[in-house]
Amino acid sequence: MFVKLYVLLVLLVSLVPAEAQDLNFIYNDGFNGRSGLNLSLDGIAEITPKGLLKLTNDTKQKSGHAFYPNPVTFKNSENDTAFSFSTIFAFAIRSEYTTLSGHGIAFVIAPTRGLPGALGNQYLSLFNVSNNGNFTNHVFAVELDTLQNPEFSDINENHVGIDINGLRSVKAAPAGYFDSQYFKNLSLSSGKEMRVWVEYDGTKKQIEVTMAPIAVATKPPTPLLSLKYDLSPILNKVMYVGFSSSTGSFLTSHYVVGWSFRMNGQAQDLIASKLPKLPSIAGKKRSMLFTFGVPLISVSLVLLVVSGVLYVMRRKRKFSEVLEDWELDYGPQRFKYKELYIATKGFREKELLGTGGFGKVYRGLLPSSKIEIAVKRVSHESRQGMKEFVAEIVSIGRLRHRNLVQLLGYCRRKGELLLVYDYMPNGSLDKYLFDQPELTLNWSQRFKVIKGVASGLLYLHEEWEQVVIHRDVKASNVLLDGEFNGRLGDFGLARLYDHGTDPQTTHIVGTLGYLAPEHTRTGRATTRTDVFAFGAFLLEVACGKRPINTQGPEDVILxxxxxxxxxxxxxxxxxxxxxxxxxxxxxxxxxxxxxxLCSHSEPAARPSMRQVVQYLAGDVALPEVTSGLAVGHREAFDDYAMSYQSSFGKGSLQSTYIAESALLSGGR
Known part of the structure; x- marks a missing residue:
């Protein structure tokens, strides 16, 4: 009888609402049941034998959810005010490329488990196209986002954001933490374990989010995000707490290593030494080698080893490449020559996309990920030291914009540098404009390309963390994707500098016909010289003619x-x-x-790219054209031709243009 009464008492206590019992749970030694209730999983989420919560598992275009199985009471039934709560969790994101993953993890408080109808990819399995941003969602989330999505106004491709009912974050910041008075950046997709603190003070209506590497034992004193926001209208009385994640085009695994949560108090801290360990990256390869190696013992193994040694020696000579100590920091952005050789089928002529002044471009298919790429083989020579040049290439590889061709990485081998880009199936814009093309673009398609390239240039000049001067804007460097969207590519001449500083480029680079007059005189490139080149680009797209025509008896400046x-x-x-x-x-x-207007001979009279975008969108009226505008190209052409002839001998402007095109053209 006593036992029955005791069981009944336990059941009654379990039914007391969370506002009375202050829910408190922790998963510190794995999620496989030893720490408490089993989680509710859906999608491809799973608990590994070691107790790790694995939301996604080296897949593409997949989603996973994991929720605490029981509902949690978040509101006082008397005054409808949201309680305070806090949570601590440790996570890790592993991708085939350190700087390219998708799409991230979100801690989420939602009315239901599993978030039915939510989409993967950029929607992080939280929302979909129709309900994103709706007040009726009643969803609070903290996103750890590893891709920049312009449609959600993401600040970059590596950020933490507070989301209320939608993925346009109410507040966001680059991933990192404050160590004393200094801010230290963290790479969410580095594969390293990190800890996150999310706290809501129901009295002060204050949300704070903090993060740090797992090795940092205590919470940093300064939060990464702090937001004054009342969650009472957002949260229902009863909600579910958990995690959501999704992958995109790159193989990615999202792990939650440990989790602690508490209502009306401080969540219990995670003890790093007790957390389950992430799997060894090399362990799988070793076990496969052991499994397949055992049957080859004896004579066949000896023969295989001997032939293997000879084969490796030959392959090593064939695929030898330059690798210096400082390049080890760039990790996955440095491709192996062997991988690119296989991808392009040995750089055979059938895969050749085009040839320009800076080298040949080949189509390829990466054997590991089946991603189509374009590989440009360029000279190893550089006006800078190779270390500085590669550092800029790697920085440019972090650019993320729908109207820029993605630079995926590089490779150095013997006397050449190989740059790896996203492949654009419809090739360069110039082949649809000049020399009686087989397929011409209609005006609607051209206007879309123009606006897209303008948006990409605005991002380079003003919206990225540094100012990027492209220095070679022209139709042959605008590539078209499968839907004929324009993407500005070929960043081989681009230079970076910090916002608010003065660029120090002093070399004349680019293509004749697009060079601003002040650039030909001083060699100094600025955002305004890019605007001048964009002006030439506008005219060649609208007119279907090159900026300089040297085919007739006289040189015609467009x-x-x-x-x-x-x-x-x-x-x-x-x-x-x-x-x-x-x-x-x-x-x-x-x-x-x-x-x-963009071709004005005076740099200060040219519009900025932000103004250009506004003019093209019809948000701002275009100023009246005056007689002082259209002298820029003729002035630049004459100045640079005279400079060229004084250095290399006399000749007509036509011969100068032809010679210079051979030296400077970077087009395909």
């Missing part, structure tokens, strides 16, 4: 011709006649006039 049409009050005469009547006259006129 901007001069467009200006003459404007001067005769018939600027639309300059348009590409292949449009026929299928174009929007106001848009064509806008692009032609904007091309003249």
């Amino acid at each position: 901007v001069d011709w467009v200006f003459s049409c404007w001067n005769r009050s018939n600027i639309l005469e300059a348009r590409d006649q292949s449009f026929g009547t299928d174009f929007v006259a106001e848009e064509v006129e806008l692009v032609l006039k904007l091309g003249l």
Whole structure:
């Protein structure tokens, strides 16, 4: 009888609401039942034999959820005010590429387990296209996001954000922590374990998020994110707590190593030494080698070893590459030559996409991930030291924008440098514009490309962590993806500098016809010289003509011709006649006039790329074109031709252009 009463008492206590019992749980030694209740899992989430919570498992385009199985009471039934709560969890994200993963992890408080209807990829399995941002979601989340999604206004590809009912974070910051008075960056997809503290003070209506490497034993005193926000209207009385994750185009595993949670108090800290260990990356390979190696013992093993040694020696000579100690820091952004050789089928001519002044470009398919790539083989020579040059290439590889060709990494071998880009199936824009192309683009397609390239340049000049000067904007460096979206590529000449500082580039680089007059005189490149080149790009796209035509008896400067049409009050005469009547006259006129405006000989008179984007979107009216605009290209052409001839001998402007094109052209 006493036993029955005791059991009944235990059951009654378990049914007391969380507001009375202050829920408190911890998973410090694994999620496999030893620390408490089993989690509720869906998608591809699983608990490994070692007790790790594995939300995704080296897959693409997949999702996983894990929730504490019991509902949690978050509100006082008397005054409908959200309680205080705190949670601590340790996580790790492992990807095939350290700087390329997808899409991240989110700690989430939601009305239901599993979040039915949520999409993966950039939606982190939290929301979908139709409900993202809806107040009726009643979802609070802290995202650890490893990809930049412009549609959600993400600040970069490695950030922490506080999400209320949607993925446009209410507040976000680059991943990292404050050590004393200094901020230290952390790479979410580094594969290393990190700890996160999420705390909500129901009295002060204050949310704080802090993170640090697992080796940092105590919580840093300064939070990474601090937000004054009342969660009472967001949270229902009863909610579920857990984690959500999703992958994209890169093989990624998302782990939660330990988790602690408490209502109305401070969550119990995790003891790092008791947490289950992440699997060894090399362990799988060793076990496979052992499994397949045992049957080959005796004579066959000896023969295999001897032949293997000879084969490795030959392959080593064939695939030998330059590798210095300082390059070890760049990790996965440095490709092995062997991998690129296999991807391009030995750089055979059939895979050749094109040839420019800086080298040949080959199509390839990475054997490990089946991702299509473009590999550019360029000279090993550099105006900078190789270490500085590669450092800039790696920095540029962190650029993330829908209108930029992604630079995935590099390889050095013998006398050449190989740059690896995303493959663009429709090739470069110039083949659809000039020399009677087999397929021409209509005006709608061209205008979309123009706006896309403008958006990409704005990102380079103002929206990334550093200022990037492209220095070679032109149609042949604009590539088209499968949907004919324009993406600015070929960053071989690009240079970076910090916002608010003065660029120190002093070499004349680029392509004649796109060079600003001040650049040809001083060699100094700025964002305004990029704007000048963009002006030439606008005119060649709208007119279907190159900036300088040397085929006739006289050299024709495109901007001069467009200006003459404007001067005769018939600027639309300059348009590409292949449009026929299928174009929007106001848009064509806008692009032609904007091309003249960007071609102003005075740098200060040119618009910024932010203004250019506003003009193209119709948000701001374009200033009136004046007679002082259209002298830039002729001035630049004449100045640079004279400089070239004084150094290399006399000749016509036509011969100068042809010679210089061979030296400077980076197009395909």
